[in-house]
Amino acid sequence: MSDGTRPHQRRPLAIGLIGVGRLGRIYARDLSSRIAETRLVAIADPLTTLAQEVAEEFGVPRTYPDAYALIEDPAVEAVVIVSPTHSHRDLVIAAAGRGKPTFCEKPPALTLPDVAAMRAAIAHAGSFCQMGLMRRFDPGYASAKRQIESGRIGTPLVFKSTSRDPFPPSLEYADPASSGGLMIDMGIHDFDLARWFMGEVRTVAAIGGTIAYPELATVGDIDNAVASLTFVNGTIGAVDLSRSGIYGYDIATEILGLEGTLRVGYLRETPVMVLTRNSVAHDTVPYFMERFRDAYTLQLQNFARNVLDELPPPVTIDDGLEALRIGVAATRAQQTGMAVTVASV
């Protein structure tokens, strides 16, 4: 993976990776072998067998069962946090306390006070913390952002975004106590895009329910929702979320501007069409790893370059805080049936 520019002619950044679950494992591969600007020098995971297996696979010299020990490791120059969300707050605060540049996967935490605490610690330490919101690094979304900034579609007026998973999560994963629920777990990406493309959100209203997978109701999650957004600048938006995409993983966003419209997203994974009697068909994108494989890598590469070049993070804890705030507001709006002013939550 490369963005096509020449690599930095310097020693790569020594990374400690916290968490090697589904996504963490992908990050391990990226940090160890696909990104020229990084070396993966340590892995922490309470599942020690898993940590050792991943370390062996990617030639990582050290593993820790305790993430705080990894943060203390002097060989670790920067920290990448992909552990479960509930652990983010204390880990980010600890890394900030050690002055180590940190990348933290979304969501920053599940409650606004937790993120406020993270924010305060980062500000106090004057340390570097980049939030993981990978869609901003997807070539499609990045192109849309550039085109909007260049005036290609005039003033953005309406934001629409759809996120769909092809199958429901496990009940354990879906439990809002750990995932934040549909509006936060899945919606945070769309709410972040909403802010990025349009500006701050003023109000959010939402409807939704457990209409596809009744079992999700047992843990208190919903599986389909529509959120309506009004922005501070007077423009409007709609986000629809589904855990019952069925046909595939489908992430699509549209920005309707005064002079044109941009659409980001695609449905076909393999470049082959099958034509049979009265039918033309193709496959779909299986899941987020296939859709955002390059975005994840580009995001980590961007993190490493920002640290090496002493640039500020392009996606900050504040971005994480504000996207979460919309998610919290959307959750409340869906539960109460009333529009919620985002600044009030």
Place this chain on the structure above:
Amino acid sequence: MSDGTRPHQRRPLAIGLIGVGRLGRIYARDLSSRIAETRLVAIADPLTTLAQEVAEEFGVPRTYPDAYALIEDPAVEAVVIVSPTHSHRDLVIAAAGRGKPTFCEKPPALTLPDVAAMRAAIAHAGSFCQMGLMRRFDPGYASAKRQIESGRIGTPLVFKSTSRDPFPPSLEYADPASSGGLMIDMGIHDFDLARWFMGEVRTVAAIGGTIAYPELATVGDIDNAVASLTFVNGTIGAVDLSRSGIYGYDIATEILGLEGTLRVGYLRETPVMVLTRNSVAHDTVPYFMERFRDAYTLQLQNFARNVLDELPPPVTIDDGLEALRIGVAATRAQQTGMAVTVASV
């Protein structure tokens, strides 16, 4: 134009057409020359020069400045009403009083009491009145309906629909006093589809504003809106409407079901792609006449066949009433910022 089946072996239905504006003129052509089951025997329009011009073009023997005189004409077996919305109520009631089968273009009227009066007159007379909601006759929408009924996508869960005009209406047209405003004028089609595909709507919430064309605010209309729908059966939906589509006329609907999804709509008008340096491009659908040309014809043909075969109308005044009711509710919801229970309006 034909739906491919063999024409009726009988005398065509003698139609009187009321209103020969933009759409009325298209209907004149269809009724006089594209539909085997109809003859156009009379035209009424207060603009007598226009009426005579259209009559001459399509070989129509009689014209009337007064629509009621046309209804009285014994040569007129059935009435097609495409005059301005404010005239619909009295014309439908008059035609019902005469026992003449009537086709009435959407919206039935601008207020619910007006439609209730129409409904009562039709019921009292036991006469035939078919509402014009042409999307139901579009091959794409009709195919989607058939596929849903056949179980192709399982239980429908989420309804999404987008309507966009490529340019703003005249202020005269947009004036909610005559058009009903964006939610009724444009949204009635999407609200009708919502009912057709999903069932009755329970609540509607809406946001919107005059964000593209400030001049529309001078007559009290908005140009962009998003409405969220909850259905009586627990499913949900979103409709977004825009008078600033810019790129073209774009009507797109999606029904997400438990086992699959249907998408209706298309963007390209002419079957030619232009490939130039780093670009692949095609044109868009200019406007509603291009998009729904066949649907309009199939709808009138269906009307004529139903009358000739003494079948009940597949789209009734009640359908018009309920779609309007959602539009009225959506308008109120947008103006108050509160969700509105549709049955309460």
Place this chain on the structure above:
Amino acid sequence: MSDGTRPHQRRPLAIGLIGVGRLGRIYARDLSSRIAETRLVAIADPLTTLAQEVAEEFGVPRTYPDAYALIEDPAVEAVVIVSPTHSHRDLVIAAAGRGKPTFCEKPPALTLPDVAAMRAAIAHAGSFCQMGLMRRFDPGYASAKRQIESGRIGTPLVFKSTSRDPFPPSLEYADPASSGGLMIDMGIHDFDLARWFMGEVRTVAAIGGTIAYPELATVGDIDNAVASLTFVNGTIGAVDLSRSGIYGYDIATEILGLEGTLRVGYLRETPVMVLTRNSVAHDTVPYFMERFRDAYTLQLQNFARNVLDELPPPVTIDDGLEALRIGVAATRAQQTGMAVTVASV
């Protein structure tokens, strides 16, 4: 059907239609009810019951078992010939002898001497004869032509065209003695486009065989073929033809120019997509009547207008002759395995 311009303010042209088979019936509808510039006043077909049935359906006052009687009918101002190919020569010559403007469906005849005789008769009489090659009136092909003429893609360099039927013809139809065989029956359209877009063809080479439907070999036809073209101006082309398209009726043409490329054609008939587990699918164009419905109508309208306005035919007997000449050359090339100089046949 209309091209959007206002109709001629004059008496429509009185047409006599010869042949009411598959395509003739469509022409009957167009001439009687979809084209403002024509009236259908007489039908000739040796199948008298069929002729009467069609006449009744479209309100045509007169039928003839004998096409020559129709040509003599003083009420017939212009003649449209859609009878079997073998009859074209004598009918065109008879109509020319009577000085009646004639539209003749492709191919003009099956042999070059026959067409030469037609050409001579037309020239001698100084009469009007327009060849039916409807693709030139398809909005996609017409747009491509205009864009090439406007310089949109620079000098055309390579021509590619594909024609595919979704199922094999009957043996009776396929018999080269009546159809001319694959290269003429189907290829004449692509060869005409080749000339229209690129200029005259210098040589043609071809391969092909009866590889899908062995039964076609019994009448001497082939079912798949590829023809390579060199043009007098030094450019090149390829045409592939198939009677085993299976998935649908597929007509696609590409012109590669020095500064860009044009592609004409499409596969989807109904504007609905079906998304099911790991699949996105849509239907295909069933057959030529669906694909070229508008082109056929626009072509006949153009014919009527040219006659009424005393304009020369845009598609002449010479165009038919030259397209046939390429078809004859391609047939010979396929049978001998040697490239054939078109001017030599």
Place this chain on the structure above:
Amino acid sequence: MSDGTRPHQRRPLAIGLIGVGRLGRIYARDLSSRIAETRLVAIADPLTTLAQEVAEEFGVPRTYPDAYALIEDPAVEAVVIVSPTHSHRDLVIAAAGRGKPTFCEKPPALTLPDVAAMRAAIAHAGSFCQMGLMRRFDPGYASAKRQIESGRIGTPLVFKSTSRDPFPPSLEYADPASSGGLMIDMGIHDFDLARWFMGEVRTVAAIGGTIAYPELATVGDIDNAVASLTFVNGTIGAVDLSRSGIYGYDIATEILGLEGTLRVGYLRETPVMVLTRNSVAHDTVPYFMERFRDAYTLQLQNFARNVLDELPPPVTIDDGLEALRIGVAATRAQQTGMAVTVASV
């Protein structure tokens, strides 16, 4: 890069890479960091500064100006040859003599006797040599192959393939003395696909010329060509090649079968659509590295796995020989205007 399966639990294969030009540099990255099964231990290139630069970038311990010295290096377990085509013969023979498994980029050589000599050396040594024809490893082409083998489209009847570069090569590169000319340099991929999907080619006829870039004529190359293929099993095909694609890099292949059709290829690079007044547009694939990035990596990974697992090469020197033979025949056919029997060259 990964094909999703778990990596081999063993020591990676130590690779020596010969040639670090445009493609060689990509291979260096893949072999050193994207493929778990390989280590890159040595680089050879006569441009010593370049070799050292690439070695430094990817942490490769040794560089050689002389490729034969690299082959002799005992640390090199397997050899990857991406040097200019004229060097392939002797390098493959040398590597075979040393018994070192070899991957050789296409084309194997520019003359059939050269490839025959390579083939003989490999056979004599009983050594492993895998040809580089990366399209076979593209997910689209690989899927098409699997679907054909599974009977998805029935018996393949017609093969069509298009290759287009977006800009002309340098005269130095295009010179047939080094590139083999259009039919070999570019066509070898399509001819290989033809064999892979359809079986052996019996005859090839071809037309072509220097019609876009006259300067290419100065070195004796052509820039556009069409080749017609007949296969031993009676089926047919067409390949068109262009150095003047202009709009982008376009590789598209179609296999028409008795029961369906497969189409491989795509045009859009970035997943964003731009909709402006009456236009929908997207970008195109810039060049081969973007189109086949994954295929190149999967191909080298496949090579490493085959060597490690002692499996035979799936793409052999014979495959290279036969694809080249068709290219030589097509070149001769284009130059003589006569169809050429492939087995005769």
